[in-house]
Amino acid sequence: MIKEIILGVTGSIAAYKAADIASRLTKFNIGVHTIMTSAAMEFITPLTFQTLTKNKVYTDMFEKIHYSDVRHISLAQKVDCCVIAPATANIIGKISSGIADDMLSTVVMAIKNKPIIICPAMNTAMYENPITQGNIKKLQEYGYQFIEPKESLLACGDLGKGALAEIDTIIIGIKKAVGEV
Numbered sequence: 275m276i277k278e279i280i281l282g283v284t285g286s287i288a289a290y291k292a293a294d295i296a297s298r299l300t301k302f303n304i305g306v307h308t309i310m311t312s313a314a315m316e317f318i319t320p321l322t323f324q325t326l327t328k329n330k331v332y333t334d335m336f337e338k339i340h341y342s343d344v345r346h347i348s349l350a351q352k353v354d355c356c357v358i359a360p361a362t363a364n365i366i367g368k369i370s371s372g373i374a375d376d377m378l379s380t381v382v383m384a385i386k387n388k389p390i391i392i393c394p395a396m397n398t399a400m401y402e403n404p405i406t407q408g409n410i411k412k413l414q415e416y417g418y419q420f421i422e423p424k425e426s427l428l429a430c431g432d433l434g435k436g437a438l439a440e441i442d443t444i445i446i447g448i449k450k451a452v453g454e455v
Contacts, residue, residue: 277452278305280349282358282378283323284365285313287429288395288438292359293318296326298445304452305329307349309378311365335377350384354452358382359421360395360438363406369418370409389451393421393444398434421447 279299283292292314296306308323309332320331332349350356358365358378365379369392374380382390392413394401401407401423410420421444426437438444449455 276303276305277355277454278307278353279448279452280353280356280381281306281308281323282356282361282365282382283308283310283314283318284358284360284362284378285311285316286360286362286395286438287317288360289314289317291438291441293322293326294441295357295359295444295448296323298441299448300327302445302449302454304448304454307353308332309349309381311376311378313362313364332377332381335380347384350381350386353385353388355389355391355448356382356385357391357393357444357448357451359391359393359444361392363394363396363400363403363409366392366394366406366409366413370412389419390417391419391421391444391447391451393439394423394436395438396423396436397428397430398432398436401436402434419447419451 306327323331368379374383421439425435
């Protein structure tokens with residue numbers, strides 16, 4: 275049976291790396307259903323993910339297409355795992371606060387008893403901010419898994435912890451979560 279995941283992509287310069295994640299998972303015969311925030315689409319287009327995964331990319335909660343199911347619920351039920359890579363401070367804060375105001379945060383709220391992996395990517399000051407760290411700790415207490423960002427020269431020119439983890443590290447985490455390792 276093929277494993278399926280949601281790949282949530284948020285508005286970080288690291289969004290382009292999510293295309294590599296999608297491509298690699300597809301090559302491992304893992305179905306990828308991409309959900310992009312509006313900010314993510316400022317960095318990379320849905321067409322990239324649609325081409326790589328051969329699946330529709332979800333960007334809008336209120337899409338005009340009529341479905342026979344409630345899309346955010348059916349997506350949450352059909353997948354084996356949800357991965358948010360890159361995950362901004364914004365999405366981490368939303369999820370931690372129970373805010374479900376876009377397709378990604380709504381689907382995450384509808385996932386029950388399945389692994390949710392969050393891969394932060396942001397400026398070091400944002401990552402180390404006590405509010406962000408508190409949100410991460412709160413989500414970890416709820417059972418959310420985190421793949422720590424790495425220390426690197428960031429897009430803003432700062433050197434510090436906040437760069438998206440290595441793609442291989444993320445892939446290994448996903449494969450473990452869906453029982454493929």
